[in-house]
Amino acid sequence: MTDPPSRVTPEQARQQLxxxxxxxxxxxxxxxxxxxxxxxxxxxxxxxxxxxHLVSVTAAVVATAGAVVLLSAFLMWIGRTARTVPRRTRxxxxxxxxxxxxxxxxxxxxxxxMSSLDGTTSWPMVLAGAVAVAAPNLIAAxxxxxxMATR
Amino acid sequence: xxxxxxxxxxxxxxxxxHAPVRFSIVAVLAGVDEAEFAFVRDTIEVSDSVLSKHxxxxxxxxxxxxxxxxxxxxxxxxxxxxxxxxxAFERHLAALRTIAGDDPLVT
Numbered sequence: 119m120t121d122p123p124s125r126v127t128p129e130q131a132r133q134q135l136x137x138x139x140x141x142x143x144x145x146x147x148x149x150x151x152x153x154x155x156x157x158x159x160x161x162x163x164x165x166x167x168x169x170x171h172l173v174s175v176t177a178a179v180v181a182t183a184g185a186v187v188l189l190s191a192f193l194m195w196i197g198r199t200a201r202t203v204p205r206r207t208r209x210x211x212x213x214x215x216x217x218x219x220x221x222x223x224x225x226x227x228x229x230x231x232m233s234s235l236d237g238t239t240s241w242p243m244v245l246a247g248a249v250a251v252a253a254p255n256l257i258a259a260x261x262x263x264x265x266m267a268t269r
Numbered sequence: 270x271x272x273x274x275x276x277x278x279x280x281x282x283x284x285x286x287h288a289p290v291r292f293s294i295v296a297v298l299a300g301v302d303e304a305e306f307a308f309v310r311d312t313i314e315v316s317d318s319v320l321s322k323h324x325x326x327x328x329x330x331x332x333x334x335x336x337x338x339x340x341x342x343x344x345x346x347x348x349x350x351x352x353x354x355x356x357a358f359e360r361h362l363a364a365l366r367t368i369a370g371d372d373p374l375v376t
Contacts, residue, residue, distance in 0.1 A: 126279055126287075131368040134292060138362060141296035141312070198340045201308035202301045 148200040149266035152207045153259040155192055156214055160255025162189060163218050164248035167226060171234075171244040207262050214258025222251045281364035283357045285330045290315060290323045295358045298333065298350040306346035324348060332357055 162185040169178035226247035233239040286295050293313040298304060310320045327333035332354030336347040350358065 126282065126365075126368055128369050131365040135362065135365050135369060137293065138296040138299070141293055141300070145301075145308070201305040203303040205299075205301055208302055 145200070145202045145204070146266045148202045149204040149207065149262055151196045151200055152204065152211060153262040153266075155189070155196055156211055156255050156259035156262060158192060159189055159215060160218060160252035160259070162186070163222055163255065164252035167222065167230070167248040167251050168244060170230070171239065171241075204262070204266055206265060210258045210262050210265075214255040217254030218251055221254065226251055279364065279368060281360055281367075283361045285326065285332065286357055286361045288323070290319060291327060292361075294320070294323055294327065294348075295332065295350065295354065298348060299355065299358055301349075303336070303347045303349045306348060309348055327354065330354075330357075 162182070165185065166178060166182040169181055172178075173181075230239060230244065230247055233243060286292055290313065294309060297309050297312050306317075306320065306324075310317060313320070315323075324333055324335065328335055331351055334349050334351050336349070338345050338347065
C-alpha cells in the first residue's frame with residue numbers, strides 16, 4: 119500500500135523524483151530510427167533537385183517518385199518496429215519536412231528554373247540549392263538524435 | 270515548505286498520479302509522445318491486467334489517451350499522456366521537489 123500524499127516524507131519524495139528521472143528515458147533505438155528516416159527524407163529531396171539538373175524532368179520525377187515509395191515503406195517499417203515515439207519527434211519531423219518542402223517549392227525550384235531559362239545554371243548553384251533543401255530535415259534529425267542523447 | 274497561499278506542498282500532490290504503478294506509467298509516458306502498451310508493461314514490470322486497470326483510472330481522469338490500432342493482423346495499443354496529464358505530472362513533480370527540500374517528516 120502507498121502512503122497517502124498527506125504522509126509523504128522528504129526521503130519518499132526524493133525516491134519518487136529519482137524514479138521519474140530513471141523512467142522517462144524512452145527508447146534511444148526508436149529515436150535513431152526516426153532520425154534516420156528524417157535524414158533519408160532530406161537526402162531524397164536534395165537528390166531530386168540534383169536529378170532535375172542531371173536528367174530530363176520526366177526521369178527526375180520518376181526517380182523521385184520511386185524514392186518516395188521507398189521512404190513510405192521505411193516509415194511503415196518504423197511504425198511496425200518502434201515501440202515508442204520519442205518526445206517531440208513527430209513535431210520535429212513535421213517541421214523539418216514542411217520547411218524543406220517550402221524551401222524547395224518557393225525558393226530553390228523557382229531560382230533554378232529561372233536560371234535554366236537564361237542558361238546561367240551552374241553546378242555550385244544546383245548543389246547549394248540541394249543543400250538548402252536538405253538542411254531543415256537534417257537539422258530536425260540532429261535535434262531528434264540530440265534530444266535522445268541528452269536524456 | 271509552505272506555498273504563497275500558506276498551504277503545504279503536500280496539498281499539491283496529485284492523488285491519482287501518486288499511486289506507485291500510476292506514477293511509473295506517467296513517468297514513462299512523460300518521456301515520449303506515445304508508447305506501446307507492451308513497452309510500458311515491460312518497462313515498469315507489471316502484468317497486462319494491472320497495467321490495464323491503472324491505465325483505465327488514468328484515462329478516466331483525462332490524464333492518458335489510449336489509441337488502438339493494428340500492425341498487420343496483430344492488435345496494438347498505444348498510450349500517450351494528455352496535456353492535462355502532463356501538467357498534472359509536472360505539478361506533482363514540483364510538489365515532490367518542494368517536499369524533498371524539507372528536512373523534518375511531512376505528515
